[in-house]
Amino acid sequence: MRDNIKGGALTETTFLILLATCNPIHGYGIMQFIETETKGRVALGAGTLYGAINTLQKKGWIEPIGNSQNDVKKDYIITQLGKQVAADEQRRLVEISHLAEKVLGGISA
Amino acid sequence: MKKTVIKYFIDFTDKQEKWLNEMAARGFRLVRCGKLMYKFEQSALAEYQYHVEFVGEKSHTKHTDYKRFLEDLGYRIICKNINLNWSIGKVRFRPWGDGAGKFATSPGAYSKELLIVEKRNDGKPFDLHTDTQDLAVYFKVVRNAYFCVGVMGIVFAALFTTSILTTFDFAWGVLPKWCGGVLFALVGIIGVFFGTKYALIAKQYSELGKTNE
Numbered sequence: 001m002r003d004n005i006k007g008g009a010l011t012e013t014t015f016l017i018l019l020a021t022c023n024p025i026h027g028y029g030i031m032q033f034i035e036t037e038t039k040g041r042v043a044l045g046a047g048t049l050y051g052a053i054n055t056l057q058k059k060g061w062i063e064p065i066g067n068s069q070n071d072v073k074k075d076y077i078i079t080q081l082g083k084q085v086a087a088d089e090q091r092r093l094v095e096i097s098h099l100a101e102k103v104l105g106g107i108s109a
Numbered sequence: 110m111k112k113t114v115i116k117y118f119i120d121f122t123d124k125q126e127k128w129l130n131e132m133a134a135r136g137f138r139l140v141r142c143g144k145l146m147y148k149f150e151q152s153a154l155a156e157y158q159y160h161v162e163f164v165g166e167k168s169h170t171k172h173t174d175y176k177r178f179l180e181d182l183g184y185r186i187i188c189k190n191i192n193l194n195w196s197i198g199k200v201r202f203r204p205w206g207d208g209a210g211k212f213a214t215s216p217g218a219y220s221k222e223l224l225i226v227e228k229r230n231d232g233k234p235f236d237l238h239t240d241t242q243d244l245a246v247y248f249k250v251v252r253n254a255y256f257c258v259g260v261m262g263i264v265f266a267a268l269f270t271t272s273i274l275t276t277f278d279f280a281w282g283v284l285p286k287w288c289g290g291v292l293f294a295l296v297g298i299i300g301v302f303f304g305t306k307y308a309l310i311a312k313q314y315s316e317l318g319k320t321n322e
Contacts, residue, residue, distance in 0.1 A: 012322050013240050028182050046226075047162065047237030047247065050178050073181050 010089045013052050016042060018086040021062045021078040027053070030076070061085055112137055112149040119299055120306075121191050121223060122161045122251060129159035129225065139225065144190055157227050158235040163251045165191065165222035168209035172221065184228050188221040205253040241318035248311035252304050259300020266293035 010018075020033040027049060034044050044052075053076065056062045061082035064074045078086070118125040129139060137149035138157050164172055176186050201213045213219035228235060238244045269290035 011240065011242070013243075026181070027178060031182070043233065043239060045237040045239035045243075046179055046182050046184070048239045048243040050175060051243055051246075 008088055008092055010085070012042065013044065013048065014056065015086065015089050016044075017049075017052055017056060018061060018078055018082055018089075021076045021082070024065055024075045024077050026073045026075050028073075056082070110151045114147045114149070115145050116147060117145050120303060122163055125189075125223075125225075126159055126161040129161070133157045133159060133230075139187060139227065142187060142189055142225070144220075155230050158230045160226045160228075160235050160237055161189075162224045162226060162237055163222065163247075163254065164224050165203065165213075165254055166205055166207045166210050166250050168207070169213075171207075171210065176224065179224070179226060184226045187225040187227070189223040189225050190220040191222040192220060203254075203257075205250070205257040207250075240322050241314045242322070245311050245314035245318055248307050248314060252307040252311050255300050255304035255307060257300070259297050259302075259304050262293045262295070262297030262300050266290050266297055269293060 016034045016038070017030060019037075020030045025033065027046075030053075031044050031046070031049060034042050053062070057064070057076075059081075060079055062076050062078050065077050066075060116128075118128070132139070132149060133152070134155045136152055136154045136156075138152035139159070140148045140150050142148065164175060167175065176188075179186055201219055203211055203213055206212070226235075226237065238247045266289075269286055
């Protein structure tokens with residue numbers, strides 16, 4: 001997954017997974033959380049989710065909880081670093097939203 | 110009612126997936142499959158949905174990990190081969206593989222190049238890859254596998270039609286050597302054709318990925 005480091009922008013998939021993992025949650029839970037919270041606008045495929053979870057674990061933004069590999073279902077939780085990254089993204093989104101409002105005006109529909 | 114079908118797909122992801130979904134729509138659920146054989150049992154019409162995923166680049170460890178991840182999500186997984194080799198206990202070199210996935214052993218990741226993923230039909234489309242960057246990465250892997258086989262086919266065809274392979278008998282000398290040339294040329298053409306098909310799909314998603322997710 002490409003996350004634009006220079007601009008600090010996260011992909012939507014990344015940001016949504018970070019939000020989903022603010023409480024301990026397993027893979028299926030993440031998919032459900034995203035689909036429910038975006039009212040079906042974003043439906044994450046299992047393969048994409050698998051890749052994203054691995055990438056985020058490598059970056060140390062989320063981590064599995066519980067013991068060894070042989071857990072039936074792995075739960076994931078956001079790390080301190082992950083929370084920081086998510087907060088930065090929130091700030092960026094608010095900023096860009098303000099800018100859009102200034103230029104384009106308020107949202108009508 | 111049970112049904113057995115003998116079939117092989119050269120377009121191993123798209124066509125196979127389409128066919129399995131057509132079978133499911135007619136009320137046939139895939140029970141298991143062999144190298145060329147598919148066994149179905151009767152189910153309700155369109156009770157299941159299928160997705161065929163290429164995982165031939167993955168090492169045995171990653172293959173197992175991915176499979177378990179999908180099973181945890183509640184999908185049923187059936188492993189499927191692409192190759193048509195009946196050998197047991199061999200090691201294969203797969204240049205398109207990723208890391209340890211370059212070598213496939215049997216038993217291991219060999220002959221399990223595809224995952225047939227089954228889920229109960231919930232009326233929503235069934236895709237494993239949903240963002241453009243991820244789709245581009247996935248189709249590049251499929252493209253590489255086809256191109257790799259295609260290039261190898263062309264190289265072998267060239268070896269057979271020139272005099273380089275003088276000491277080697279095609280099909281133990283039962284068939285004349287030009288049969289080997291034709292066979293490998295065919296493999297080469299098929300590989301390049303489908304390699305191009307998936308290259309174009311990958312490129313489309315790469316382009317889209319520059320502005321959209």
